[in-house]
Amino acid sequence: MGAFAGPFTRKDFEHLVPVDKKLHPDWVRSLTARGERTVYRGADLEKIGMPIGGICAGQLYLGGGGELWHWDIFNQHSGTGSEHYAKPVTPSSPLDQGFAIRVRVEGRTTERVLDRAHWREITFTGEYPIGHVSYQDRDFPVRVDLEAFSPFIPLNTEDSSLPVTVMEFTVHNQSESEVEAELGGWLQNAVCLQSGQAGEGTRQNRLVRRSNALMLECSAEAPRPRPPSKRPDIVFDDFERDGYGDWTVTGTAFGSGPVETSKVPQYQGDLGGHGTRVVNSHASAPGATVEARDAATGTLTSRRFQIERDYINFLIGGGAHQSKTCVNLVVEGTTVLSATGRDENRMHPMSWNVRRWAGKSGRLEVVDQQTGPWGNIGFDNVVFSDHPLGSMVALASEPDFGTLVLALLSSGPGDSGYTSLSAGSQLFSGKPSRHPSAKPLEDKLLGGLKRKLKLKPGASAKVTFALAWHMPNLKLNKLPSGRHYAQRFGSAVIVAGYLAQNFDRLSTETRLWHDTWYDSTLPYWFLDRTFLNTSILATSTCYRLGNGRFYAWEGVGCCEGTCGHVWQYAHAMARVFPELERITREQIDFGLALQPDGAIHFRGEFNDFPAIDAQAGAILRALREHQMSPDDAFLKRIWPRVKLATEWLLAKDANGDGLIESNQHNTLDTDWFGPVAWLSGLYLAALEAARTMAREVGDATFESRCREVLGVGKKKIVAELFDGEYFINKPDPKHLDAINSGTGCEIDQVFGQSWAFQVGMGRVLPQREAVSALKSLWRYNFTPDVGPYRKAYKAGRWYAMPGEAGLLMCTFPRTDWDYSEAKGKGPDWAAGYFNECMNGFEYQAAGHMLWEGLLTEGLAVTRAVHDRYHASRRNPWNEIECGDHYARSMASYGVFLAACGFEYDGPAAHLGFDPRLLAKGHAPETEVFRCAFTSAQGWGTFEQRRQPGRQTATVVVRWGKLRLRTLSLALPEGQRADSVLVLADDNLVSSHFTQAGNRIRLVLDQEAEIGTNRKVEVRIV
Ligand SMILES: [Ca+2]
Ligand SMILES: [Ca+2]
Ligand SMILES: [Ca+2]
Secondary structure: OOOOEOOOOHHHHOOOOOOOOOEOHHHHHHHHOOOOOOOEEHHHHOOOEEEOOOOOOOEEEEEOOOOEEEEEOOOOOOOOOHHHOOOOOOOOOOOOEEEEEEEEEOOEEEEEEOOHHHOOEEEEEEEOOEEEEEEEOOOOOEEEEEEEEOOOOOOOOOOOOOOEEEEEEEEEEOOOOOEEEEEEEEEEOOOOOOOOOOOOOEEEEEEEEEOOEEEEEEEEEOOOOOOOOOOOOEEEEOOOOOOOOOOEEEEOOOOOOOEEHHHOOHHHOOOOOOOOEEEEOOOOOOOOOHHHHHHOOEEEEOOOEEOOOOEEEEEEEEOOOOOOEEEEEEEOOEEEEEEEOOOEEEEEEEEEEOHHHOOOEEEEEEEEOOOOOOOOEEEEEEEEEOOOOHHHHOHHHOOOOOEEEEEEOOOOOOEEEEEEEOOHHHHHOOOOOOOOEEEEOOOOOEEEEEEEEEEOOOOEEEEEEEEEEEOOOOOOOOOOOOEHHHHHOOOHHHHHHHHHHOHHHHHHHHHHHHHHHHOOOOOHHHHHHHHHHHHHHHOOOEEEEOOOOEEEOOEOOEOOOOOHHHHOOOOHHHHHOHHHHHHHHHHHHHHHOEOOOOOEEOOHHHOOOEOHHHHHHHHHHHHHHHHOOOOOHHHHHHHHHHHHHHHHHHHHOOOOOOOOOOOEEOOOOOEEOOOOHHHHHHHHHHHHHHHHHHHHHOOHHHHHHHHHHHHHHHHHHHHHHEOOOOEOOOOOHHHOOOOOOOOOEEOOOOHHHHHHHHOOOOOOOOHHHHHHHHHHHHHHHEEOOOHHHHHHOOOOOOOOOOOOOEEOOEEOOOOOOOHHHHHOOOOHHHHHHHHOOOHHHHHHHHHHHHHOOOHHHHHHHHHHHHHHOOOOOOOOOOOOOOOOOOHHHHHHHHHHHHHHOOEEEOOOOEEEOOOOOOEEOOOOOOEEEEEEEEOOOEEEEEEEEEEOOEEEEEEEEEEEOEEEEEEEEEOOOOOOOOOEEEEEOOEEEOEEEEEEOOEEEEEEEEEEEEOOOOEEEEEEO
C-alpha cells in the first residue's frame, strides 16, 4: 500500500491533527469506485485468519494458504487483550491436520501439501462467509481451488450455527495428459488434547458411513475402573503454617510464607483453598497495586520425594500462562508434567497420574515468571494418593471431551480411510485400514481420508471434505453450561451427517447469500469491510449456551456479560440473525438484568449497576428488534419492561428538561457528571424510540409523556450544549475531579442521531448542528497519521500505529479545556481512551456521516480502518479493541445500512431506501444503485435506476419472503413525481403515493407478500 495522503510538512501537524487532510485524488476516487475483488498473495498471506466455523460454535481460522489454524473449539478459556493490534498473532495450531494432493502423470508421481509452504502461487480471497484459496505451480500439472465455509444463511440461525467447516476442493487438470490424482486430508484425534493424561484413557478412531459420506470419527474413552487401593493417602503439604518450611524460595512473589485466606485482597474473591492458608503469588507479592503484585516473580521448589502413589492431587489457581504461571513435576531433572491456572483466582482440583514414575524421586516446582496480567499462581493441599480427585475420573466431563469428524461427502468406492497414520504424509503410501484404532492418551493418534481421481486434459473434479466437532462440555463462570449445538446433535458424526444430508441446500443458500451481498454497485472494499465483522459471531467472542441463551464477551475472553454499552454499537447480528438479539433483549436486558426500578445491569448477572448509554441503547435495540420481527408479538411481550426501563432514564432527568443530571456511567468505564452531549443525545433518541413503541401498543399517556420531554429536550440540548461548531458537555462544578471530555470534540457527541437513523426515526438533533458536529470531527479528529498526536498524548492503547490514519476519540481544539482537565482525577487507562482510535466508534461516526450526506468523510473514516487491517499489516478479520474480534466492530454493518439509507419495519410491512452512493450506469446519464437487504422473514436485492425524468426501483426476494405494504424511495433533490406505477411480477398493483421533499412514500392498497424469486418493480415518472 502506498501513501494515501500528503506530502505533509511539520507545519501541517502544528495542531497535531492537520486541518487539510491532503488526501490523494486517486485514493479519494477509490473510495467510491466499484474496484475489484480483494486478492491477497505472497507475504500478505501470513497473518490471515478468517473465522470459518459456524456462528457461536467456537473459533477456527482459515489461513492465507488454506491451512486451518487456531482451533479454539475445545472450550478452553483464552483471554485476549489489546496487544494483538501492535503484535498480530501468527498462525499456530494445537493439532496436526492438513490436506495434500498426489498426482501421477506419465509415470511420474509428485505430492504437495495444500498450504502456504508448498506452492509457488497462492491467492486468497476472503469474502465472508466464503474463503477462496487457489494453488498453482508451473511445475505441477493441476491447479487446486479451495472454497471454504460453514453454512451461513441469514435469518436461518440454526443452520448457520453448525459446528462444522466445509473444505471444497476443485482439481483442474491443466496438463496435456491424463492425470491420476489422490486428494486427501488427515486429522489428529485431539479429543482431550489438553485434559487427557497419561494412563487415564484411550483415543479411538473409526470409520463410519452415513448420509453417503465417509467419516473418520475421533473419540476418547476413560479406562476401566481398577480395584480400589488400600494404601492410605500421604498429605505432602497443606501449607497450614507461617513459613514455607523445607521449600526453597526464590524471588519476591511468594513472600515469606503461605497467605491467610482471610487476608488476601478482596478483589481476588474466594480462593477456594483447603484450610486457612494457601500459596498465592499475588496475595503474597509486595506492591500496592494489582499491576505491581502481578509484576513480582519467583519460584517455590519442594524437597525431593519418592513417587509411591498413583496420583499427585492438588489445588491450582491463577494465570493460564504455560511455563510462566505453573506447577511442575520434575523427575530426574526433567519437567515431566506441568499445569497452569485458568486465569481464575479460585483454585480448582487437579490430579496427575504418576504411575509411570513409580519408585523414582521427584520435586514439585511452583513457578511465577509472569509480570503482566494474571501473573500469579495459586497452590494448595498436595496429597499423594491412589485415588484421583473426582473431576479427573469423569474424562467425559472435561471441556475438551467430545468427538471430532473428518468427512468426505458424496463418497464412492474410490474413497478410502485410515484410522491410524504415522504422519499426514503417509496418506498416499500406507495401507488403508477399515478397523478401529486406539491409542493411550499419551500417544498421538492420526487418521485420514482420501479420494482417487482420474482427470482427462482440461477436466476438473470436486472433492468435498468437512470437519465437524462436538464438544458439549462448555462451562463459563456463573452461566448455564453446555453448547446449544449439543442440544440438537448427539455427536460430531450426527453433525456431519446432517451436513451431508442437507449439503445441497446449505451450500447453495450460503453461496446465494454471498452472491447477493456482492451483487452490488457498492465498492468491493466497502462490502468486504462492512460485512466481514459479522464473522465475530463465529469466534469465541460469542456463544450459544445449552439453554439456548446467546452470551458474549466484548472481545475473545475479555470483559464479560454481553456488555450493553459495547454491544449497542453492533448492528450486524440484529439484521442478519435477529432472533439472537431478541433472545438477548427478552432474557437478559429486559429479563434477569432488569431491576424493579427499571435500571438495567449492563453486564447481566456480572455487574450490579446500570450505564446511561447501555440503558438508552437497550430501549433503541428493543425498537430495532421489533422492527426486525414479522409481527408485534415481541413488542407486546416486552413493552411493559421497556417502559419501566424508560422510566428509569426519565428519573435520571430529574427536572424533565431532556438533559441527564447526576452520575452517568458509560462505555468509557467511568461516571461522568453534568449534561453530556452524547449521553443526553442517546437519552433523547431512546425517548423517541419509547414514544414510537408506546404509540404502537396504544399507550397514549406514556407516549405523550415522552413527547413532552422530547419537545423540551430537543431545544435544550442545542441551546445548552451546541457551541456554534460542535456539541460539548458542561461538567458539573461539584464533580470537576471526575473525568469528562468537557469542550473537547468527542467522537460520540451526536450518536443519538446516528441511532435514530438506524431505526428510521428521523431527527432527534437538528440537521444543521448535527452536520456541523460531524464536520468538526473530520476537521479536528481525523488524522492521516496518528503518530504526531500520540507522540504528544501518550496515554492509551494502540489501535492505530504511527503512520496509520484514524478518527481520534476526543481532541481538544478549544483553549478552555484540555486533556489534563478532561482527565480529572480519573485513572490513566480511562483518560487514555481519548487518544485512541477505536474501530466501533469510528464506524458509528462514519455511518452517521453517510446518513448526513458527508460521503467522502464517512467513506474515508471507514477506509482508514480497512487500511489499518490490510493483510500486509495484520489479520483483516480480527478487529481489536480490548480483545480480539471485538463486538463493537459489528457497527460496520451500520455503515452499510447508512450507504443504502435503509429503513425497515416488519410488523408494519414497510421498506425504504435512500442510497447515498450511486454508481454510473452503462447508458448515458444513468445512475444505478444495487444492494442486498435483510428483513424479518426474507432477504434479497434492492435496485434503483435513475435516468433523466424517470426512476425505477426493484425489490427481488432471493430467500424467504417479504411482506410489503409501504415502500419509501428517494428522488434526486428538487424533482417531483407525477406518476408512480407498481408491478408485482409484471402485474399492475393498485397503489397511491405521497411526496415530502425528495422522499416518495408509496402505499399499496393491499399488502403484498413477495415470495422467493418474486419481485416488485416501481416505475416513477
Ligand atoms: Ca492449605
Ligand atoms: Ca508475577
Ligand atoms: Ca435534566
